[in-house]
Amino acid sequence: MRKRLRRAFYLRPTLQVAQELLGKFLVRKRGKKTIIGKIVETEAYIGPEDRASHAYGGKVTKRNQAEYFKGGYVYIYLVYGRYWQLNIVSGMAGKPECVLIRALEPRAIDKNSKNSFNLANGPGKLCRWMRLNKSFYGEDLTKSKRLWIEDRGETARKADVVRTARIGIDYAGSYWSQKPWRFYIKDNPCVSKK
């Protein structure tokens, strides 16, 4: 079963989308090559209330405007001057909500490609591995020919999903940084290290 996720999947509440993306596959076509990885770790950012969100307080800038798109679009940005962060916009248009993809489990696509558990076990690393950058800003995952998410019948069972606090947002204060909005697949070796 290889079924691209449709718009309706992304339009639902962000916490639900973040959880159900676990076990789905991110597919990146690059020329003749196809790079595939199973999503094993996500985080939800729910502005404008969320102090850790770039859209906190309803802020709109040239950088974060994609967060306000309807679900199914890509919000990608650079942090620390070096790493791209891939986010999937969720929810309705006008609501700044998105899901950060934090880690993938690489899948072999041909006998020449080698897969290692630490190729994409971090938000910056997975973008480097898939060659994702600003050219994907605002990409529509329901229509794009070079990037989308599909269901291959491996969606994580609820019993295998672990919820914890998000990472790297201490600046937002303990109330927000401790919200259990990070999800990952239990015992998966590709989840980013703490």
Add this chain to the structure above:
DNA sequence: GTACAGATTGAG
């Protein structure tokens, strides 16, 4: 025009 800080990473 200039100052400043960040949803990370990997080397030491």
Add this chain to the structure above:
DNA sequence: TCAATCTGTACT
């Protein structure tokens, strides 16, 4: 433990 590295954003 800590510095790299650079762009968007805010302020003068």
